[in-house]
Amino acid sequence: MDRIEEAVRILKHDGLVVYPTDTIYGLGADAFSDEAILKVYEAKRRPISEPISVAVCDIEMVHGIARIDTRASSFMERFFPGPVTMVVPARNCLPEILTGGTGLIGIRFPAHPLALRLIESLDSPITATSANIHGARDPASPDECHVKHDLLLDGGRLPGTASTVVDLVNGRIVRPGALVEEVAEFISADTGAVR
Numbered sequence: 402m403d404r405i406e407e408a409v410r411i412l413k414h415d416g417l418v419v420y421p422t423d424t425i426y427g428l429g430a431d432a433f434s435d436e437a438i439l440k441v442y443e444a445k446r447r448p449i450s451e452p453i454s455v456a457v458c459d460i461e462m463v464h465g466i467a468r469i470d471t472r473a474s475s476f477m478e479r480f481f482p483g484p485v486t487m488v489v490p491a492r493n494c495l496p497e498i499l500t501g502g503t504g505l506i507g508i509r510f511p512a513h514p515l516a517l518r519l520i521e522s523l524d525s526p527i528t529a530t531s532a533n534i535h536g537a538r539d540p541a542s543p544d545e546c547h548v549k550h551d552l553l554l555d556g557g558r559l560p561g562t563a564s565t566v567v568d569l570v571n572g573r574i575v576r577p578g579a580l581v582e583e584v585a586e587f588i589s590a591d592t593g594a595v596r
């Protein structure tokens with residue numbers, strides 16, 4: 402069994418997998434399993450009120466979990482796949498715990514072959530939160546991933562700058578990170594778009 406198959410088996414049984422992205426290491430769990438998501442909060446010691454983003458492997462998967470308007474479509478055309486997280490209205494199929502009760506979901510489409518293979522093989526979104534204790538430094542290498550997990554997919558040293566998180570509903574940057582200037586430019590140029 403190769404590492405991806407093993408990782409998928411773990412995810413299907415509500416386990417946790419550390420995986421590389423185009424920014425930092427993420428902590429992956431089945432995004433449709435309340436039990437697995439709770440394990441992510443516990444492993445990170447993250448307050449349950451704080452939403453957790455999800456990672457996808459294609460645009461079709463985005464449409465399955467979120468309501469996409471013209472602004473979000475334009476954003477995805479320009480930035481997906483890439484080191485950005487877009488926050489958009491969640492569909493009811495996603496567990497409410499992921500949205501922190503906001504009705505919004507952060508979506509990542511990482512430009513990293515291992516992450517994409519993992520999500521594609523599972524054929525379902527996974528959580529896309531950093532593989533660290535809440536508030537600790539973002540992990541750029543396997544030895545910096547200090548959260549409890551069942552398997553780690555080693556992608557070597559990663560860039561280390563977290564994704565820029567952009568709330569496309571309210572047109573604002575929630576967390577600056579990779580490509581922040583380009584994202585800010587997109588938001589200011591897009592203020593006249595249909596919401």
